[in-house]
Amino acid sequence: MTTKEELEAARRRIIVLEHEVEQLRARNENDGAAAQLRAQLAQLGAASVLGAPTEHTQLLEQIVRTANHVLRAHAGTLYLVNENTEELVFEVALGERGDMLRGTRFPIGQGIAGWVAASGEAIAIADVQQDPQWATGIGQRLGYAPKTMLAMPLLLRDNVIGVLQLMDKDDGSPFSAGDMATLGLFAQQAAVAIAQSRSLLSLSSLLRALLTDQENPAMQAAAFVADTEESAEYRDTLQLAKLLGEIARQSDAARRLSLQVVEAIVTYLHAQSHFEERGD
């Protein structure tokens, strides 16, 4: 090999290495952002464990706020699917007029959020202003005309339960494929948190009805059981709650021992999760 060929080979190798370094840097940034989202979501989940309606609403708002913060987005909205009517229900829109839209219903068959709900696929759009539906509908009512958008399905056990939308990054750039990957990881966990919060909300509502006798608790109980029977996660959560209650009634020494065991399991699960994410 001549010196010229060697130089050319070295130049190509440098280009490849630069590309690999750039990929690693981007991956590291995405991993960091995803980890930050997960940590904040874990705190939200713990805070919403009481299951009061205010906590449920706060959880939804905090999910949007957290995603906005980490991806440096200017605005965000969250819809939940009403399975009975097959509509999207506007739950959260951060901003001054956001409360005006809460509870507004949209058919699944239209718009970007409708597409995401129907297909179960994420999409990023770099020129939302060209969307006449947004401009004349939600955008007008919000008093906000976004330029870019990232819309992500909230998937729970293969079912779309909602759609999370972020709008306009602070630096004006469109949402990237990396942003999509990061928000995708967050959205999966957010969907689990929302489902658990909904179940707790139903349980809380049932308990209140039983205590106050203001509504028909039998019907609510039936609806609650029907709603949660399908949820293995919720059954497991209830079983965990029962066991924790049992532990809480034990002696100090037994309680502390139990706490240490639970902490060890959580540490192990975190380590395992980290191991799987790295794909080692």
Added chain:
Amino acid sequence: MSELLPAWSWQFAPDHIQQLSPLLELEGITPAWAWDGSTGAGVKVAVIDSGIDNDNPAIAGHVKGYISFFEDREGQMHSSEEPHNDAFGHGNACADIIRRLAPDCDLYSIKVLGPTLSGKGTAFAAGLRWAIEHNMQVVNLSLGSTKKEYSGLFYELADAAYFKNIMLVTAANNMPMTSFPSLYAAVASVACHEGQNPYEFYYNPSPPVEFGAPGVNVTVAWLSGQQRTVTGNSFSAPHISGLIAKILGKHPGLTPFQVKTILRATARNVRRERGKTNEM
């Protein structure tokens, strides 16, 4: 004699072996040989999506057939061959990308996404079965089902397509989860890269995703003659679908494994003439 052979062996008996035309040596498979001069004329390309607007300027009346599937609330599947429109804009986008590479292909719009969520996977499977039974040559699937209960059904359909020389081109899910039939060996699975040249695609030696094609900030047709700049794997799959239509327009009768061989040989990261665009 053939009765005495084990099952499946008769076609390899001396009087049944078919003599076929050889492909070029792999080194001889170039973009010029593969698709130069082809417009995909006469190649049947099905788009299983949200419908296609035949009067959209980007489509220009190239939709030659329609079928739509939807399930009612009683679980009854319905179909219609009446002309339909695109419910969201996504089907138009896919058809637009396909026509940029194969402008004279015959498009078939198989609409499986609409205003309801129920029966989505069943409608999707029915649409794919229709494409196979009606001898489409290329089928673009920029969507998939994450429901594990459909994995067997889609496996069967993917194999049926493969054995009928029908090339299924699927978009990998945008989120880190498995969807069906996106990652089966019988399909060409595609994810996105940031390039803008529609002829720039890459082969991945570490499947399941086998090819990378443009899908970041791609400007595409949407609704009402408008355009959108969008990001997602679902916009990378139609680039490969269009290219395959172009190849089949020039080399009719290729099998899926031959098509994959040609794609690999002409991929940007495989071709020997590095730095030279694939465009012809």
